[in-house]
Amino acid sequence: MRQQGWRSKRTLATVALSALLAISAFAQVSAFAQQTSTAGQNTGGHPWWKGAVLYEVYPRSFQDSNGDGIGDLNGIASRLGYLQSLGVDAIWLSPIYPSPQVDFGYDISNYEAIDPQYGTMADFDHLMAEAKKHNIRVIMDMVLNHTSDKHPWFIESRSSKENPKRDWYMWHDPGPNGGPPNNWQSDFGHSAWELDRKTGQYYYHKFYIQQPDLNWNNPEVRKAMYDVVRFWVDRGVAGFRLDAITTLFEDPKLTNEKEIPGKDGKPMINAYGDVTLAETETNNLPEVHDVLRELRKVTDSYQGRQVVLIGETYLSSIADLRKMYGLHNDELQLPMDMQVGFINRLDVSLFRRRINEAETELNGNEPLFVFDNHDNARWDRYGDGVHNKDIGRMLAAILFASRDTALMYYGDEIGMVTTPPKTKAEVRDPVGITGWPKNKGRDGERTPMQWTAGPNAGFSGAGGKTWLPIPPSYRTINVAAESDESDSILHWYEELIALKKSNTALREGDETMLNTTDAHVLSWLRRAPGGEAVVVACNFTAQPQTIGFDLKAHGVAGEGVKTLLKTPGGADPVSLNSVTLPPFGVYIGQVE
Known part of the structure; x- marks a missing residue:
């Protein structure tokens, strides 16, 4: 019953969406945006993001300004001078919205406010003003695929089958055996379906149970999310990193995913103890491109601002990556190229092939290279245990001396290493709690920034407990120590970035x-x-x-x-x- 209703609504979605977009204030720009409209281009006349150095800040772990052991917006603002001296053009903030913090901010309960752990909207405005003084732009993380189960939208949707917001999420009747509608799995382990006993239906969650997926076939959902984008552009942000953007749509027929066989012919088993599935029915479906084109129209309506759209795009081929730019370059400006930085072994021929593909098979578009982030082990996964420092220099050279926009992760510039928890009792990330011991989670790449060799590595006040432990490596790997070392990783990054900006061949x-x-x-x-x-x-x-x-x-x-x-x-x-x-x-x- 539910499945048929979904399919029929898809046929009306385009007409309804067009009407809603026409009614909305499609091109309204706030006074703040108008004041900053001339900041869209660099001196060469190129879009500001072309050839730029982007720096991911994980706010919980960057700088704590009030001693509670959790990083915050005022802490970030206090370090902008450092980032400017490093040569950073823009910072990408992982989510700072109100959240139950099940997935540390990627479960959003309010898209138009600031989580009190990080500060207030006044603190955000202060950060924006300080960033402008330091010629650094701010990019927000935008989670379009799902909300928190504590978001008012989902609370309404869950209240009854007749609620007007019921169709804002992916609700389906049980399968023939009374269980989940099909075999789809969560990326974080086990079934992607959760039964709501009150209404007798299941809701779909590509990620945690507490992260129900939005129904992007519903034009009201699209309008609401595009309005969220406008809210933040009106506050001056320079762009958005679009989380899990390829997962917005699923097969409306609810076709089971195919099982991936192992070498012995039996199904492969993943770290969560589940059969490994192909994900062809729940990832990278063609409808994603319709949304990207619509979203690009929204951001392009801010003329002169050059609002950039960055995609979290884990894709299997250069052809799929090319599609993310759009047939007429009308989708993402910078889909992340994970095919170079995440090779995860020092294979010359494979690096050569992947880089060459990015430089020659994207229709002249600029690739966005990235080697690590908050979801993956840091760069030291490439190390051999003997030459790690030089391997780190080499990877940085590939990142900054290529024809690309370069995305780095906080702490890369000092050689911060992955420091996973030693016991399950230490794990904070639910991925590690579910997957232990095969998957220890993502805490190891999210440890606090190492500023000094002093108490709490200069991240937080002395004596306080930090949200994740300070790694032992902070005593020698920190900004203060490396500032005084002529051959430090920090100086290597500074020199590479300076070359990328000053040398004509490396810049253009x-x-x-x-x-x-x-x-x-x-x-x-x-x-x-x-x-x-x-x-x-x-x-x-x-x-x-x-x-x-x-x-x-x-x-x-x-x-x-x-x-x-x-x-x-x-x-x-x-x-x-x-x-x-x-x-x-x-x-x-x-x-x-």
Whole structure:
């Protein structure tokens, strides 16, 4: 019964949506937005986000200003000078909205307010004003797929089958056996269906039980969420990172997902003890693109603002990633390219292929590279335990010396490492509680920022307990210590970012892979429109490597080279004919 109703409503959705969008204040811009309308472009006339350095702030863990052990907005505001000196163009804040904090903010109970743990709306406005003074833009995390089960919308929807908001969420009758409607699973373990005993129906949750999925086939849902976007643009934000954006739609026929077989032919079992499913019925469905085009119209209506849309896009191919930009570049400006940074092994040929795809198969669009975030182990997952520091430098060189917009995670710049909990009793993340011990959760990559070697690493006041423990590594890995070390990771990041911004070839040039049969060194050419050329070489091995470059086939005549940046201990080559790299070494040179 419920399934048929859903299908019939889909046929009317487009007409109803058009009417609602016409009625809404589609292009209204607040006085604040008008005052900031000239801030949309950089000095080169490009969109501000093109070639930018984006920095993810996990607010709970960045800086605590009031001693309660939880980071907050005023703490972030106090560190903007540091971020400006690092070269950051924009910060992305993971969710700061009111929330029961089941998923630490990704379960939202009010989209148009600030969670008291992080501060007030006045604190947010203060952060915005301070960010503007430091020439840093603010990007909000926007969760469109689901709300908290404590959101007023869901409380109404759950109250009865006849409630006007019943169709705002994904309700279905039980399956033929009286159980869940089908075999769909939550990304966080077990069935994606939860029975509501009061009404006798199940609601769908792609993630936690407390995160019911919105029904994006309902035009009222779309209008409500687009109005939320307008609310924050009117307060001056520069864009949105769209959480779980590929999961907005599901197969209306409720087709069971296919089981993925293992090597023995039996179904694969995941960390939660569930059969591994293909997710072809619940992820990356074509209807997502309709929403992205509509959302882009909303943000583009703020003329001169250049509001950027960034997508959390875990996709299986470069073709799927290309689609996220839109056939007419009318969807996401920056879908995240997870295919490079999350290779998770130092495989030269695979890095070369994936980077080349991003540079040549996105219709000229700029890729957004990212190596880690709040959901994945930090960069040290690539380490060998001996050369980790140099491997970290090498990964940073790939991130900042490529033709891309670069997204980094707080603490990357000092080499903060993953510090997972040692026992289940220490786990705060429900993913780890459900998946322990195979999946220890995401606490390890969310530990407090390490500012100093003092009490609580300078994150929070002395004597207080922090929401997650301070890792032991804070004694040597911290901003204060690395500011005084000439060869620190922090200075390496500062130099790389400065080069990305100041060098014409690295800022605006195209990118071509070099020495494409080399099994040890990843190297590429960056060449600016005016002819300025830079070579970048990264040694993927624990042994020294000597390479040479013949650039004539690429239209570059020079054989001389001027060192722009190199791994500490590396040599300055006399010419491009012989460049020697230390283990996991990096060389960046200007062709002369």
